[in-house]
Amino acid sequence: MYFTDAHEELRLQIRRFLEREVKPHLAEWEETLFPDSIFKKLGDQGLLGLRYDPEYGGQGGDYFSAIVLEEEMAAAGAGGLGMAAAPPLNKFGTPEQKRKWLAPAISGDMIAAIAMTEPDAGSDLANIQTIARRDGNEWVIDGRKIFITNGARASWVLLVTKGDRERGHKGYNLLMVEKGTPGFSVTRTLEKLGMHSSDTAELLFEDCRVPLGNLIGEEGEGFKQLMWELQGERLISACGAVAGAQKTFEYAMDYAKQRHAFGKPIAEHQVIKHKLVDMATKVNMVRAFVYECATRWDQGDYPVREISQAKLMATQIAVEVADEAIQVLGGHGYMREFPVERAWRDARLARIGAGTDEIMKEIIAKTYGL
Numbered sequence: 372m373y374f375t376d377a378h379e380e381l382r383l384q385i386r387r388f389l390e391r392e393v394k395p396h397l398a399e400w401e402e403t404l405f406p407d408s409i410f411k412k413l414g415d416q417g418l419l420g421l422r423y424d425p426e427y428g429g430q431g432g433d434y435f436s437a438i439v440l441e442e443e444m445a446a447a448g449a450g451g452l453g454m455a456a457a458p459p460l461n462k463f464g465t466p467e468q469k470r471k472w473l474a475p476a477i478s479g480d481m482i483a484a485i486a487m488t489e490p491d492a493g494s495d496l497a498n499i500q501t502i503a504r505r506d507g508n509e510w511v512i513d514g515r516k517i518f519i520t521n522g523a524r525a526s527w528v529l530l531v532t533k534g535d536r537e538r539g540h541k542g543y544n545l546l547m548v549e550k551g552t553p554g555f556s557v558t559r560t561l562e563k564l565g566m567h568s569s570d571t572a573e574l575l576f577e578d579c580r581v582p583l584g585n586l587i588g589e590e591g592e593g594f595k596q597l598m599w600e601l602q603g604e605r606l607i608s609a610c611g612a613v614a615g616a617q618k619t620f621e622y623a624m625d626y627a628k629q630r631h632a633f634g635k636p637i638a639e640h641q642v643i644k645h646k647l648v649d650m651a652t653k654v655n656m657v658r659a660f661v662y663e664c665a666t667r668w669d670q671g672d673y674p675v676r677e678i679s680q681a682k683l684m685a686t687q688i689a690v691e692v693a694d695e696a697i698q699v700l701g702g703h704g705y706m707r708e709f710p711v712e713r714a715w716r717d718a719r720l721a722r723i724g725a726g727t728d729e730i731m732k733e734i735i736a737k738t739y740g741l
């Protein structure tokens with residue numbers, strides 16, 4: 372219903388690429404992070420700009436082509452790479468800015484990051500303290516960002532700043548800061564529960580000066596722009612959660628058919644059988660809803676309530692499914708050498724990143740006038 376022959380062809384291309392270039396290295400990358408060179412390989416395959424304008428090296432595809440990529444990454448257990456492979460900037464940059472920064476990120480010659488979160492402000496973005504003030508023909512930036520994906524290796528960071536601490540949502544500016552700009556440093560990379568192949572960094576900006584032309588979009592409108600970008604990101608996150616959960620369910624089911632206890636396959640014990648049925652049913656239900664939202668989004672609709680609901684449910688179900696899969700595998704499920712252990716750790720992030728469960732509920736509540 373949702374995927375055309377072209378999407379299915381793309382799916383096969385991605386699957387072949389992942390089999391060849393990614394899957395053999397996943398275990399190693401859990402220890403070492405994936406190498407920067409993978410961006411160029413993704414870029415050569417056209418996978419960093421599936422939805423983007425061909426003028427900047429993109430493939431000009433629809434939203435479902437991005438979904439195919441996310442689904443295949445998640446199903447391959449390469450979520451750490453998947454979360455790193457989506458350069459922002461498409462919607463709001465000027466043509467000149469896109470040529471300079473987006474095009475090389477699409478080709479894989481540059482690596483992109485987006486930095487919103489701060490040590491003292493994550494969900495409550497209105498409270499960020501990174502200030503960018505005008506000084507002659509430059510912006511002068513002071514502040515700190517945390518939990519930034521690709522932060523340590525990024526060639527450029529799309530930075531969320533405030534012009535004025537007092538102006539709430541009206542005073543935000545999105546600024547482009549390139550690696551090597553004096554005053555911009557990576558203070559540390561962070562150890563985390565899952566998504567070990569991806570780097571997550573803390574960034575510091577001290578008297579960091581960038582040209583006025585590094586403002587992305589309209590002055591003072593950064594918050595609105597950010598919210599728009601975040602809707603697409605939340606939907607993609609929901610799609611990845613569903614695809615990951617499907618794979619985890621299938622793995623647990625195959626295991627349960629093979630593993631014997633008390634004289635029969637554990638899948639024939641009703642409790643295990645029903646667990647598997649519950650997993651599959653939840654995944655199928657939420658997938659239908661996620662695809663429906665994605666269709667509306669792709670058609671230019673802005674269904675904030677449904678996107679928030681999709682993200683909330685899909686990511687919770689993915690964690691539940693991974694948790695139940697560990698239970699189905701018993702002691703084996705808790706071991707590193709079985710994929711459900713990592714599936715659980717990796718899935719957990721999506722209930723926090725791009726807006727927590729609780730923030731999704733706050734957004735949904737508002738749409739009902741609550």
Ligand SMILES: Cc1cc2nc3c(=O)[nH]c(=O)nc-3n(C[C@H](O)[C@H](O)[C@H](O)COP(=O)(O)OP(=O)(O)OC[C@H]3O[C@@H](n4cnc5c(N)ncnc54)[C@H](O)[C@@H]3O)c2cc1C
Pocket residue numbers: 485486487488491492493494495517518519520521563566571720723724725726727728729730733
């Ligand atoms: C691996 C990883 C990668 C990330 N990558 C990026 C990135 O690339 N760029 C970036 O900018 N950020 C990134 N983040 C940050 C992520 O978006 C934030 O962690 C997230 O938005 C939550 O913010 P916080 O951690 O400050 O939690 P807080 O905002 O401190 O929230 C703590 C708890 O309080 C709850 N809470 C907060 N407000 C409310 C409320 N009004 N009602 C009810 N409950 C509430 C939250 O839901 C949460 O449970 C990443 C995070 C992780 C873990």
